[in-house]
Amino acid sequence: MTSSTEPRPTTFNPDWEAAFSPGARRLGSNAIREILKITQSPEIISFAGGLPAPELLPIEEVRAAAGTVLDTYGAAALQYSSTEGHLPLREWIAARHGISPANVQIMTGSQQGLDLLGKLLIGEGDVVLVEAPTYLGALQSFGPYGPKYAEMQTDDGGIDIDALEGQLSRLRRAGTPAKLLYCVPNFQNPTGRTLSLERRQRLVELTARFGVVVLEDDPYGALRFTGEAIPSVYELALAHCGGPESSHVIYSGSFSKVLAPGLRDAWVQAAGPMIGKLIQAKQGADLHTPTFNQMIVSELVEIVMPAQIERVRALYGARAQTMLAQMQTHFPAGVTYTAPEGGMFLWVRLPEGIDTAALLLRAVERQVAFVPGAPFFALGGGHNTLRLSFSSATTEQIGRGIQALGLTILEALA
Amino acid sequence: MTSSTEPRPTTFNPDWEAAFSPGARRLGSNAIREILKITQSPEIISFAGGLPAPELLPIEEVRAAAGTVLDTYGAAALQYSSTEGHLPLREWIAARHGISPANVQIMTGSQQGLDLLGKLLIGEGDVVLVEAPTYLGALQSFGPYGPKYAEMQTDDGGIDIDALEGQLSRLRRAGTPAKLLYCVPNFQNPTGRTLSLERRQRLVELTARFGVVVLEDDPYGALRFTGEAIPSVYELALAHCGGPESSHVIYSGSFSKVLAPGLRDAWVQAAGPMIGKLIQAKQGADLHTPTFNQMIVSELVEIVMPAQIERVRALYGARAQTMLAQMQTHFPAGVTYTAPEGGMFLWVRLPEGIDTAALLLRAVERQVAFVPGAPFFALGGGHNTLRLSFSSATTEQIGRGIQALGLTILEALA
Numbered sequence: 001m002t003s004s005t006e007p008r009p010t011t012f013n014p015d016w017e018a019a020f021s022p023g024a025r026r027l028g029s030n031a032i033r034e035i036l037k038i039t040q041s042p043e044i045i046s047f048a049g050g051l052p053a054p055e056l057l058p059i060e061e062v063r064a065a066a067g068t069v070l071d072t073y074g075a076a077a078l079q080y081s082s083t084e085g086h087l088p089l090r091e092w093i094a095a096r097h098g099i100s101p102a103n104v105q106i107m108t109g110s111q112q113g114l115d116l117l118g119k120l121l122i123g124e125g126d127v128v129l130v131e132a133p134t135y136l137g138a139l140q141s142f143g144p145y146g147p148k149y150a151e152m153q154t155d156d157g158g159i160d161i162d163a164l165e166g167q168l169s170r171l172r173r174a175g176t177p178a179k180l181l182y183c184v185p186n187f188q189n190p191t192g193r194t195l196s197l198e199r200r201q202r203l204v205e206l207t208a209r210f211g212v213v214v215l216e217d218d219p220y221g222a223l224r225f226t227g228e229a230i231p232s233v234y235e236l237a238l239a240h241c242g243g244p245e246s247s248h249v250i251y252s253g254s255f256s257k258v259l260a261p262g263l264r265d266a267w268v269q270a271a272g273p274m275i276g277k278l279i280q281a282k283q284g285a286d287l288h289t290p291t292f293n294q295m296i297v298s299e300l301v302e303i304v305m306p307a308q309i310e311r312v313r314a315l316y317g318a319r320a321q322t323m324l325a326q327m328q329t330h331f332p333a334g335v336t337y338t339a340p341e342g343g344m345f346l347w348v349r350l351p352e353g354i355d356t357a358a359l360l361l362r363a364v365e366r367q368v369a370f371v372p373g374a375p376f377f378a379l380g381g382g383h384n385t386l387r388l389s390f391s392s393a394t395t396e397q398i399g400r401g402i403q404a405l406g407l408t409i410l411e412a413l414a
Numbered sequence: 415m416t417s418s419t420e421p422r423p424t425t426f427n428p429d430w431e432a433a434f435s436p437g438a439r440r441l442g443s444n445a446i447r448e449i450l451k452i453t454q455s456p457e458i459i460s461f462a463g464g465l466p467a468p469e470l471l472p473i474e475e476v477r478a479a480a481g482t483v484l485d486t487y488g489a490a491a492l493q494y495s496s497t498e499g500h501l502p503l504r505e506w507i508a509a510r511h512g513i514s515p516a517n518v519q520i521m522t523g524s525q526q527g528l529d530l531l532g533k534l535l536i537g538e539g540d541v542v543l544v545e546a547p548t549y550l551g552a553l554q555s556f557g558p559y560g561p562k563y564a565e566m567q568t569d570d571g572g573i574d575i576d577a578l579e580g581q582l583s584r585l586r587r588a589g590t591p592a593k594l595l596y597c598v599p600n601f602q603n604p605t606g607r608t609l610s611l612e613r614r615q616r617l618v619e620l621t622a623r624f625g626v627v628v629l630e631d632d633p634y635g636a637l638r639f640t641g642e643a644i645p646s647v648y649e650l651a652l653a654h655c656g657g658p659e660s661s662h663v664i665y666s667g668s669f670s671k672v673l674a675p676g677l678r679d680a681w682v683q684a685a686g687p688m689i690g691k692l693i694q695a696k697q698g699a700d701l702h703t704p705t706f707n708q709m710i711v712s713e714l715v716e717i718v719m720p721a722q723i724e725r726v727r728a729l730y731g732a733r734a735q736t737m738l739a740q741m742q743t744h745f746p747a748g749v750t751y752t753a754p755e756g757g758m759f760l761w762v763r764l765p766e767g768i769d770t771a772a773l774l775l776r777a778v779e780r781q782v783a784f785v786p787g788a789p790f791f792a793l794g795g796g797h798n799t800l801r802l803s804f805s806s807a808t809t810e811q812i813g814r815g816i817q818a819l820g821l822t823i824l825e826a827l828a
Contacts, residue, residue, distance in 0.1 A: 014625075014627065014660070014661070014662040014685060016685065016687035016688055016691070017687070019535060019593070019627055020534055020535065020691060021533065021534055021535055021536055021537040021540070021559065022537050022538075023533055023534070023537070023559070024533065024534040024535070024691055024695070027691065027694040027695060027698070037496075049494070051493060051494055052493070054488075054489035054490070054493055055489070057489040057492040057493060058492070059484050059488055059489060059491075059492065062484065062492060062706075063480070063481060063484050066477070066480045067477060070473055070476065070477050074468075074473055075468035075469070075471040075473060076468070076676075077473075077676060078471040078472070078473065078476060078674035078675070078676040078677065079465060079466070079468055079471060079674070079675060079676050080463070080465055080670075080675045080676065081676060082451075108522055108678075108700045108704075109700045109701055111697075111698070111699065111700050111701045112699060112700045114698075115698055115699045115700070119435065119437055119438065119558060120434055120435055120437070120438040121433060121434065121435055121438070122435055123435040123436050123437070124436075126435070137697070137698070137701070140694075140697055140698040141698040141699070143698065144533060144695070144698065145435065145437070179433070211428075213428065213433055246428070247428070248428040256494075260492035260493070260706075261492070261493060261494045262490075262491060262492040262493050262494065262495060262704060262705030262706050263492065263704055263706060264522075264700060264701075264702075264703070264704040271428060271430065273430035273431070274430055277430070277434060277438050277441065280441040280554075281438070281441060281558070283525075283551070283554055284441070284525065284528075284529055284551070284554040284555040284557070284558070285525065285526060285529045285555070285699070286522045286523045286525050286526045286529070286678060286700070287523055287525045287551070287678075288678075289678070290522075290676060290677055290678040290704055290707055291675075291676030291677075292476075292674075292676050292677060292707070293704055293706070293707065
């Protein structure tokens with residue numbers, strides 16, 4: 001019993017800033033979070049988020065699959081399950097990529113793959129090569145592990161391999177060899193650029209020669225609406241290195257863009273020792289990806305997904321074309337942009353001196369939103385760039401939104 | 415073009431061990447994973463896994479809720495959603511705990527809460543206080559961040575608070591003050607022990623005085639089958655510290671044991687600055703918990719969950735009683751064990767000199783499995799202890815399994 005005359009013990013008054021770990025302090029801005037918030041306002045035409053077109057999300061197919069899963073698996077669909085993931089789903093993925101299920105680990109969204117691979121491969125100060133610009137979610141996943149980023153030179157064809165060779169040599173000579181190379185070869189986020197077959201082949205050879213682990217992030221690969229499909233870097237590495245166990249390339253795939261992001265189902269393909277560590281890391285991270293969701297996805301991959309991919313490709317292709325046509329009409333001279341062959345994004349470069357973070361505020365006044373480009377650069381810069389997503393806006397919205405954005409840019413240039 | 419006479423470039427032959435980060439190297443054994451594997455063999459009576467009773471998993475309720483969610487939310491149920499989590503679910507949790515939804519973050523299973531809180535709070539070498547024994551999944555989550563563990567003395571009433579006070583003083587004097595205290599006050603995993611109200615009160619006062627952040631892990635709190643409910647450490651801290659914003663206690667709750675683990679839905683309650691960092695960390699970890707699952711859980715909490723909790727309590731209470739009665743009959747003298755008031759586990763101590771890891775192999779020969787106790791100790795020891803789960807075996811299986819285990823122990827003692 002505490003006597004009431006006793007002074008009340010001093011309370012902690014927690015100083016959270018002081019309590020945070022070095023990793024926590026490295027966590028950057030809330031860029032994606034703020035983006036998602038803007039997209040939630042219904043009066044804004046948003047080209048900001050990377051949201052799949054809602055009208056194509058397979059609601060009835062998921063309803064049917066959920067029923068089938070509960071009929072088929074009963075309680076097992078709601079129970080704990082193995083960390084590796086639902087075996088039929090891993091088998092399906094493995095068969096499609098000509099590897100063993102032992103080389104496949106299911107992830108709770110591909111973001112989890114980036115986080116856990118970062119945790120396992122990046123020690124403080126390790127050199128990580130990224131495209132400039134690169135997917136900002138990867139920077140957010142890797143950040144807490146303390147990487148030292150080196151930006152790769154890029155052009156309209158993606159990574160400049162000649163420049164990369166010189167960079168790898170210089171880094172090695174400087175005693176700071178590159179540890180990991182992160183890239184999005186298909187319809188890159190944020191630029192929409194695609195790496196050619198020849199560059200992929202050279203990338204595999206070069207990184208094998210320099211002993212650099214490659215993380216190939218491929219959420220959009222299936223969403224090609226024009227041009228010829230190109231083998232993945234992973235696939236080329238299988239041929240070059242002699243199979244999945246001797247490949248230094250790790251592949252990250254996802255069902256978010258071809259089925260439904262709200263189920264959070266994705267996977268990683270890698271050599272056995274890497275998968276073994278991933279399993280351990282994933283146990284500590286979330287034990288396993290939701291059982292129910294993996295089973296639902298597994299029901300959908302065979303019949304529903306191919307048709308779904310066709311629908312998505314057709315719609316996104318049409319929307320990209322509409323957006324490009326509108327940009328040609330409404331964007332002033334001096335503004336350049338990419339013309340992607342697939343995916344969800346294109347990349348806009350404004351004349352030097354325009355700050356797209358400030359431009360966004362003006363654009364929102366005109367009811368249109370985009371993502372300023374700067375957060376996509378690991379080492380800063382890119383203040384005159386921005387990312388547009390064409391996946392979730394209608395033709396009418398694209399027309400209105402691009403016109404409003406064109407006016408906003410004109411005003412900023414005046 | 416590469417000439418065919420040119421020597422084939424040397425391939426990497428990836429040395430994954432060399433590529434792994436220090437955090438990856440700290441990842442320990444695959445204890446939980448191996449446990450789950452044993453439980454999957456149908457001929458084995460398993461007291462190993464902490465699996466909810468499959469016959470109580472609410473299959474039809476989940477089926478109905480999935481339908482309602484797709485009817486109500488349509489595409490939004492399958493779309494990306496906010497990192498914080500589904501607002502109605504956060505509001506429901508907040509109302510139940512007398513706090514604001516701003517103090518609630520949804521997690522992909524409580525394991526994710528442990529991982530992200532470890533990432534945010536544990537810097538390399540930070541002193542983390544844990545019970546001896548403690549939940550081994552917490553050790554697995556925290557491990558990669560490089561904690562220096564200090565074990566708290568425990569007795570049948572859980573953490574010994576007098577001993578803790580001395581330990582906190584000594585650590586502070588040594589210049590290595592405790593940073594974080596991790597505990598499971600209700601029906602602890604692995605011991606089944608419960609911390610008394612008086613000890614909880616003193617724990618709050620003591621940690622507030624010493625400036626130690628407390629992480630209260632409470633997955634089993636609702637599963638009390640005997641005795642009186644005790645306020646959580648978090649609740650006592652709210653009163654002691656003057657509200658959620660000045661509380662140094664972080665609370666981790668879960669729907670896994672009261673609804674379905676396969677949905678992977680859980681949450682963390684904490685002060686605003688801590689939640690703010692958690693949101694950033696979770697963005698990098700998996701963007702958000704699956705939208706569909708959060709909406710399903712939100713459908714179930716009001717009507718289905720209370721009845722579900724009653725069913726679970728009644729069944730686990732009966733099974734615990736059966737197991738204790740069988741142990742009294744079949745276990746030899748010199749074997750002691752806990753008698754939990756709730757949860758899923760009890761803890762057995764065999765005479766010194768018996769190694770329960772070796773015993774497990776003999777037990778499996780007799781078709782019964784448990785978890786050896788040693789992995790639950792952060793600093794080693796406990797080789798003569800083991801954990802039994804009574805949640806998922808039938809009365810008949812408990813009878814047969816405990817008899818087989820009793821024979822195995824007798825044999826080992828002989």
